[in-house]
Amino acid sequence: MSHTPVVHISGKQIRSVRITRPGWGFLVLTVGLGLGGLNTGNNLLYLVFGMLLSMLVMNAILSRSSLHGLALRLRTPPRLFAGAQCPFRVEVSNTKKRLPSFALTLVPHAAHERISGAGSFVFKIPAGEMRVVDHSIVFAERGSVPMPRFRLLTSYPFGLIEKVIPVRFESQCIVYPEQVPLARESLPSLVRHGDFLAQQRGIGVNPYGIREYISGDEVRHIHWPSVAKVGEWVVREYEQEKRARLLLNLLVNDAAPDTPEQRARRESAVSAIASLLIQFINEKREVGLLINGQCVDPKGVGYIDAYLTALAVFDQEETTGVHVSFRALLPHEGAIFGVSERPVSELRGALYDRLIYESGAAA
Secondary structure, eight states, X not given: OEEOOOEEOOGGGOOEEEEOHHHHHHHHHHHHHHHHHHHHOOHHHHHHHHHHHHHHHHHHHHHXXXXXXXXXXXXXXXXXXXXXXXXXXXXXXXXXXXXXXEEEEEEEEOSSEEEESOOEEEEEEOTTOEEEEEEEEEESSOEEEEOXXXXXXXXXXXXXXXXXEEEOOOOEEEEEOOOOOOOTTTHHHHHHSOOEEEEEESSSSSEEEEEEOOTTOOGGXXXXXXXXXXXXXXXXXXXXXXXXXXXXXXXXOTTSOOOHHHHHHHHHHHHHHHHHHHHHHHTXXXXXXXXXXXXXXXXXXXXXXXXXXHHHHTTTXXXXXXXXXXXXXXXXXXXXXXXXXXXXXXXOOTTOSEEEXXXXXXO
16 A cells, blocks of 8 residues: 555644534533523532533543644555545554543545545544554546545544544545446457467467477477387477457547536546456456557556556546557557447447447447
């Protein structure tokens, strides 16, 4: 998991103070006793009235002390997909030297994301210690989005006054396109497309020829019929097997009007090509990605993350790439699949081995 910079909390950051439902009842009782003491002149009522007021003051002071001196760090999973449960972990540390923090509740506060699950409650964080809070968050859209925001609140110790501090992590995260199940009628043909013989010696199961035995060859490769025929030690050779190189091209219409229907069609096409990309990579196939004919240059440690990042932000940021000839990228055996947000009837599919329209439906 990666992590964000630490956010330090102080009592000065308290943005809202509200009286809880029990607090309103307590306040009405306090006011009633005060009025009763004022009308009757009963010293005992004055004493009880003063004790109740002191409880309100103590609630305000101790709740502020409980929030003060906290430090939060957000840990994110390595990959975030739109529409999927994304586990986030918040580390809450008490940096105070002596005083513990009690009765803390951390609640996700959504901006562009949907939130699943309620807030998490932490009973006690001793001075100098840390507690871990897990949250499950569902992002509604792909792209570069702000980190999830949270609200840290407490009503310690009496539950009469609740104080809230907003927690914002000043960083962005990349949400990959949503993974969708591919259409059953198109999936088998796509999965089977590919294995071939390289017409050269290597590792495989198909016979390629025989040669003289060399010291170090495995005994199981000895071709006994030929040994008996020529009287010399010979071994079998096998033909190298390879996986077909595949090329995925996302076809989007930049000139189309920005309507809800058009956005839905585009998201459907992006999700389909991302799902194909993940499937082919999991099958250990060699895959390339193009967006409107521009070859995406994978950078970084994992090229799958580079491809998914390009699909996530291609219409938010300028995607670097060059226009290429599809067949030039696949000079020999291979296949080109196009995923389009437009009906296939509007496209020329001669260059493609398979054209897919919207959510993975075969053309």
